[in-house]
Amino acid sequence: MKLTKLTAVLIALSLSAGAMAAKHDVNIKFSKGISKKQRKFMDRDLEVLEKLEFFRDADQETLKVMGLQKLNSKTATTWLEQRVAFVIEETDWKKIEKKISIEEKFFSFENQNVEPTIERPTSAPTGEGVVVMSNLGAALYYAGKSSRSLFSYPIKTGLFKKEKVKFSSPRAGLIMIGEGHFMDRFDHDQDNKDAKANSFGRLSTFFHEARHSDGAGKNLGFFHAVCPDGHDFQGYNACDRNLNGPYAVGAQMTKEFLKNCDDCDDVVKEKMKVSYLASVDRIIIETKKPGSSDSFDVTTLEFSLEMKEMLLAFQSGAEKEAAMKEITELKAKILAISESEGTIEVTASQYIDASPEGERID
Amino acid sequence: MLLQKAKGLTKKTKITYLIIIMAITIIAVAFLFKAKLDETNTSSARAPINTEEAHHHHDHEEENHDHTINAAAAPAKTNIIRIGSQGVESEVEKWTLPVFKSYVNDTFKTLPNLKDARGLKDEEVHQNPKLVMDAGLRLGSIKKQIKLNSEFEEEGMKFYDKCALKKDGLTPVRALCLANLVYMKNQKGEDFELEKYPEKVKDLAQKALELSF
Numbered sequence: 003m004k005l006t007k008l009t010a011v012l013i014a015l016s017l018s019a020g021a022m023a024a025k026h027d028v029n030i031k032f033s034k035g036i037s038k039k040q041r042k043f044m045d046r047d048l049e050v051l052e053k054l055e056f057f058r059d060a061d062q063e064t065l066k067v068m069g070l071q072k073l074n075s076k077t078a079t080t081w082l083e084q085r086v087a088f089v090i091e092e093t094d095w096k097k098i099e100k101k102i103s104i105e106e107k108f109f110s111f112e113n114q115n116v117e118p119t120i121e122r123p124t125s126a127p128t129g130e131g132v133v134v135m136s137n138l139g140a141a142l143y144y145a146g147k148s149s150r151s152l153f154s155y156p157i158k159t160g161l162f163k164k165e166k167v168k169f170s171s172p173r174a175g176l177i178m179i180g181e182g183h184f185m186d187r188f189d190h191d192q193d194n195k196d197a198k199a200n201s202f203g204r205l206s207t208f209f210h211e212a213r214h215s216d217g218a219g220k221n222l223g224f225f226h227a228v229c230p231d232g233h234d235f236q237g238y239n240a241c242d243r244n245l246n247g248p249y250a251v252g253a254q255m256t257k258e259f260l261k262n263c264d265d266c267d268d269v270v271k272e273k274m275k276v277s278y279l280a281s282v283d284r285i286i287i288e289t290k291k292p293g294s295s296d297s298f299d300v301t302t303l304e305f306s307l308e309m310k311e312m313l314l315a316f317q318s319g320a321e322k323e324a325a326m327k328e329i330t331e332l333k334a335k336i337l338a339i340s341e342s343e344g345t346i347e348v349t350a351s352q353y354i355d356a357s358p359e360g361e362r363i364d
Numbered sequence: 365m366l367l368q369k370a371k372g373l374t375k376k377t378k379i380t381y382l383i384i385i386m387a388i389t390i391i392a393v394a395f396l397f398k399a400k401l402d403e404t405n406t407s408s409a410r411a412p413i414n415t416e417e418a419h420h421h422h423d424h425e426e427e428n429h430d431h432t433i434n435a436a437a438a439p440a441k442t443n444i445i446r447i448g449s450q451g452v453e454s455e456v457e458k459w460t461l462p463v464f465k466s467y468v469n470d471t472f473k474t475l476p477n478l479k480d481a482r483g484l485k486d487e488e489v490h491q492n493p494k495l496v497m498d499a500g501l502r503l504g505s506i507k508k509q510i511k512l513n514s515e516f517e518e519e520g521m522k523f524y525d526k527c528a529l530k531k532d533g534l535t536p537v538r539a540l541c542l543a544n545l546v547y548m549k550n551q552k553g554e555d556f557e558l559e560k561y562p563e564k565v566k567d568l569a570q571k572a573l574e575l576s577f
Binding site for chain 2: 123132133134135182187188192207210226232233234235236237238239240257260261267268269270271272273274275276277278279280281282283
């Protein structure tokens with residue numbers, strides 16, 4: 003009996019020695035299924051964040067977007083911990099669905115009857131790209147809320163350790179990482195894989211995804227908006243119709259990392275700058291909508307637009323592509339006429355309340 | 365001595381000691397192995413960067429281009445340069461004007477356009493796509509060379525102007541080009557008309573100018 007106990011203690015000791023290998027204290031748990039290589043990079047990134055000296059004052063805009071009083075390694079890691087609890091490996095949706103359990107039926111969700119704003123992409127070619135990172139927690143919380151059931155998902159975090167994440171809030175904080183997150187081609191510094199700048203790139207993505215753990219009611223999950231006509235990614239669900247969404251968070255963090263990276267050379271800095279600008283460009287500052295108009299031109303164009311949009315469902319390939327181009331042109335014409343008539347409605351985007359609904363339960 | 369002591373112990377205690385010794389040995393070996401592995405990784409990361417491997421992909425991408433492009437690809441193979449407070453750390457990094465011109469022309473030709481962007485899969489667009497990052501890398505190399513060689517400034521500014529005006533170019537790339545151009549013109553104290561650039565490019569360039577140059 004004594005012998006068995008001693009052996010168990012020894013095994014536990016050797017296991018905890020392995021677990022202590024991470025050189026940071028950030029309280030985010032990792033699935034055992036994540037490859038050692040990916041885990042090493044994630045630990046390194048969190049270590050970089052935890053030890054980063056934010057020696058330059060943060061922009062007021064960063065503080066406003068993040069909802070922080072000040073930005074330092076402590077507040078930044080806490081911000082992340084509040085929104086990310088678990089990180090799992092890339093998993094097929096079918097497998098995820100199979101592993102989901104219903105913890106409680108008719109669970110009482112906050113804002114039960116309020117649907118979040120989810121915009122449908124109009125022109126993005128769907129298909130499998132490489133997975134970088136995605137916030138499963140927010141999606142599964144929403145799925146559970148829609149079916150009035152409290153979902154849970156099991157995660158193996160150790161050799162003999164299994165934990166369960168319950169989606170009682172978008173703050174459940176389940177993030178899935180994919181191969182794309184670690185690809186050389188996305189590195190800011192391609193000459194040194196371990197460069198801080200590469201951690202900064204991955205951390206900005208991490209902060210972006212973490213923002214999806216926020217929001218309530220119609221702003222639940224800070225889901226993305228469809229990029230407007232004329233935007234580089236028009237029609238894709240890859241923009242934000244608010245000033246403090248995931249793209250703003252990612253952009254501001256990239257900016258802060260750039261400000262605090264004295265050992266980044268010009269090539270690296272230029273890449274970080276383009277990355278910052280590419281995120282800023284996804285923030286829709288204002289939304290223009292044609293107001294009601296009695297103009298014959300507008301009425302005719304609107305009728306034509308409606309017809310083309312209806313037919314879109316039955317089209318494919320080049321025919322669909324041509325139709326979508328015509329739709330974009332028609333919308334632009336209607337907007338232009340409304341603008342000249344002075345009937346256009348312009349809505350400025352706002353900083354929205356990021357407080358989440360529900361609470362994380364262990 | 366140990367043997368004498370061992371003689372007085374029960375079989376159970378002996379096995380316990382044996383397990384303890386074995387476990388300590390395994391842990392010690394594992395730690396030593398890990399330390400050795402870390403040392404190897406660190407030293408390779410800190411070694412002078414002769415990045416054949418890092419640029420392998422880059423070379424591959426350009427092998428089908430004409431001779432001008434191949435000539436331009438060559439300087440990208442050089443070691444990374446650090447411009448510290450003491451100035452340039454490696455003079456070897458400097459390119460010649462023809463090489464710079466060739467690289468700049470090649471860069472302009474390979475800048476991503478709207479057609480490329482709008483053909484991407486939705487998942488590829490969620491984070492910054494590779495084509496944007498690649499453009500950033502090339503703009504970085506150009507900026508580095510301009511900093512190293514003041515005689516490249518004119519050629520560099522011409523490139524930035526063309527890039528910022530590229531109608532089918534991506535807005536963040538055009539904006540960064542415009543920001544570099546504005547910065548250089550300001551440094552030289554030259555007057556500069558901004559009217560010919562689209563509003564969205566100017567707005568984003570303004571954001572870029574808030575960053576250090």
